[in-house]
Amino acid sequence: MHAFEYHRPASSKDAVSLVSKKPEGRYLAGGQSLVQAMKLRLSSPSDLIDLSALKDLTGIRTSGSTVEIGAMARHAEVAGSAEVKKAIPALAALAGTIGDRQVRHMGTLGGSLANDDPAADYPAAALGLGATIHTNKRKIEADKFFKGLYETALEPGELITSVSFPVPKRAAYMKFKNPASRFAMVGVFVADFGGKARVAVTGAGPSVFRQAEMEKALSAKFAPDSVAGIKVKPDGLNSDLHASPEYRAHLITVMARRAVEAALK
Amino acid sequence: MTIKVSMKVNGKAASAEVEARTLLVTLIRENLRLTGTHVGCDTAQCGACTVLMNGKAIKSCSIVAMQAEGAEIMTIEGVARPDGSLHPMQAAFKENHGLQCGFCTPGMVMNALDFARSHPNPTEQEVRESLEGNLCRCTGYHNIVKSIMAGAKAMGGKI
Ligand SMILES: Cc1cc2nc3c(=O)[nH]c(=O)nc-3n(C[C@H](O)[C@H](O)[C@H](O)COP(=O)(O)OP(=O)(O)OC[C@H]3O[C@@H](n4cnc5c(N)ncnc54)[C@H](O)[C@@H]3O)c2cc1C
Numbered sequence: 001m002h003a004f005e006y007h008r009p010a011s012s013k014d015a016v017s018l019v020s021k022k023p024e025g026r027y028l029a030g031g032q033s034l035v036q037a038m039k040l041r042l043s044s045p046s047d048l049i050d051l052s053a054l055k056d057l058t059g060i061r062t063s064g065s066t067v068e069i070g071a072m073a074r075h076a077e078v079a080g081s082a083e084v085k086k087a088i089p090a091l092a093a094l095a096g097t098i099g100d101r102q103v104r105h106m107g108t109l110g111g112s113l114a115n116d117d118p119a120a121d122y123p124a125a126a127l128g129l130g131a132t133i134h135t136n137k138r139k140i141e142a143d144k145f146f147k148g149l150y151e152t153a154l155e156p157g158e159l160i161t162s163v164s165f166p167v168p169k170r171a172a173y174m175k176f177k178n179p180a181s182r183f184a185m186v187g188v189f190v191a192d193f194g195g196k197a198r199v200a201v202t203g204a205g206p207s208v209f210r211q212a213e214m215e216k217a218l219s220a221k222f223a224p225d226s227v228a229g230i231k232v233k234p235d236g237l238n239s240d241l242h243a244s245p246e247y248r249a250h251l252i253t254v255m256a257r258r259a260v261e262a263a264l265k
Numbered sequence: 266m267t268i269k270v271s272m273k274v275n276g277k278a279a280s281a282e283v284e285a286r287t288l289l290v291t292l293i294r295e296n297l298r299l300t301g302t303h304v305g306c307d308t309a310q311c312g313a314c315t316v317l318m319n320g321k322a323i324k325s326c327s328i329v330a331m332q333a334e335g336a337e338i339m340t341i342e343g344v345a346r347p348d349g350s351l352h353p354m355q356a357a358f359k360e361n362h363g364l365q366c367g368f369c370t371p372g373m374v375m376n377a378l379d380f381a382r383s384h385p386n387p388t389e390q391e392v393r394e395s396l397e398g399n400l401c402r403c404t405g406y407h408n409i410v411k412s413i414m415a416g417a418k419a420m421g422g423k424i
Pocket residue numbers: 026027028029030031032033034035036051071072097098099100103106107108109110111112114115117119120121122154158159160161181182183184309310327
């Protein structure tokens with residue numbers, strides 16, 4: 001790991017102003033992606049601005065129609081939250097499938113979205129539920145947030161403060177795990193907002209994306225059969241030693257069908 | 266350039282002057298000379314480096330020491346009773362042959378302590394799921410699962 005300077009500001013205002021003075025500085029949330037990347041020297045920031053003392057980035061608040069979760073909420077906290085389990089059980093369950101216990105004790109919602117790993121789970125929930133990402137400057141719709149491989153709409157130094165997830169009628173997430181890393185080889189999040197369905201796919205492309213054909217079919221009728229026959233084209237899907245684009249395309253349909261089944265249970 | 270890091274380790278105040286890039290596991294093993302915490306992979310996969318930070322199991326190879334500034338850390342050296350007798354979870358590993366070479370064992374025990382606190386009477390399935398972040402190259406896991414089930418019962422939800 002290359003040398004850097006460490007900072008732990010006490011307020012998000014200080015964090016933002018620090019990062020604006022350090023062009024090569026980066027925020028540090030749980031470190032479960034960033035510290036790994038730094039160890040491999042894939043990333044070598046001049047400064048790390050640790051967000052762990054920022055109280056305004058924590059907490060989970062539910063109103064009737066949305067669940068708002070602070071950017072620094074750890075995966076384990078979301079997975080175990082009685083409020084999230086009640087309002088959007090699929091979101092709590094998704095958080096509980098990320099990595100392993102130890103990773104879930106450190107990793108955060110904001111870090112996962114900002115990182116936008118092509119195989120990460122939270123982006124599927126954010127896009128599948130049509131979440132809003134709150135930053136120190138503005139609100140960004142999930143539809144406009146995920147731009148491509150590890151690329152988001154965040155500007156340099158922009159800080160995610162919280163994310164609000166609309167509460168659907170029903171939803172579920174199905175993940176075909178890479179057995180070694182437990183990241184999603186393909187993960188599909190389906191949500192039914194009553195006559196309007198959303199389907200978000202992670203792990204399959206350079207970044208999370210919506211599946212329009214499935215959304216149309218599920219909006220007409222939210223049932224496993226609506227998606228079971230849909231053949232997804234492999235064009236543009238990821239190819240690596242774990243799976244070919246054709247296999248990933250096949251998995252999208254299988255995971256979507258299983259997710260709809262699970263949502264209806 | 267160095268920076269001062271202070272925390273409580275196994276109940277005692279500990280501090281050191283380190284480079285900011287020092288990993289928590291490096292601080293524990295090299296500065297504090299607590300070599301019971303192992304490094305199996307250094308890539309966040311194996312869990313041999315698991316310690317408790319404010320009561321929660323984390324991989325100490327995956328955070329920098331400064332992230333633990335002001336925290337309470339517990340390593341395998343802090344687990345046995347003050348008179349040297351084994352903690353019920355350690356005793357359960359011994360009874361049930363939960364280790365062979367023993368390399369993974371400190372991480373297994375630390376993760377199990379945290380898990381057992383919220384699962385005083387876990388099912389086999391729950392125990393197997395709790396081991397997602399811990400690898401063992403020797404035992405085939407079967408006796409580790411048995412050990413944790415027995416240890417969790419003996420602990421009764423308290424570390
Ligand atoms: C063994 C292992 C297995 C894993 N398995 C999975 C898995 O199955 N599924 C999955 O989804 N993930 C997985 N992960 C990744 C894990 O979920 C990470 O915790 C997460 O991707 C990043 O969150 P973090 O809090 O650790 O962020 P960090 O690593 O601290 O930061 C990641 C990036 O986000 C930026 N950032 C952090 N917070 C903010 C903020 N509030 N505003 C703006 N930018 C910010 C940082 O500057 C950095 O660029 C795994 C990780 C490990 C080590």
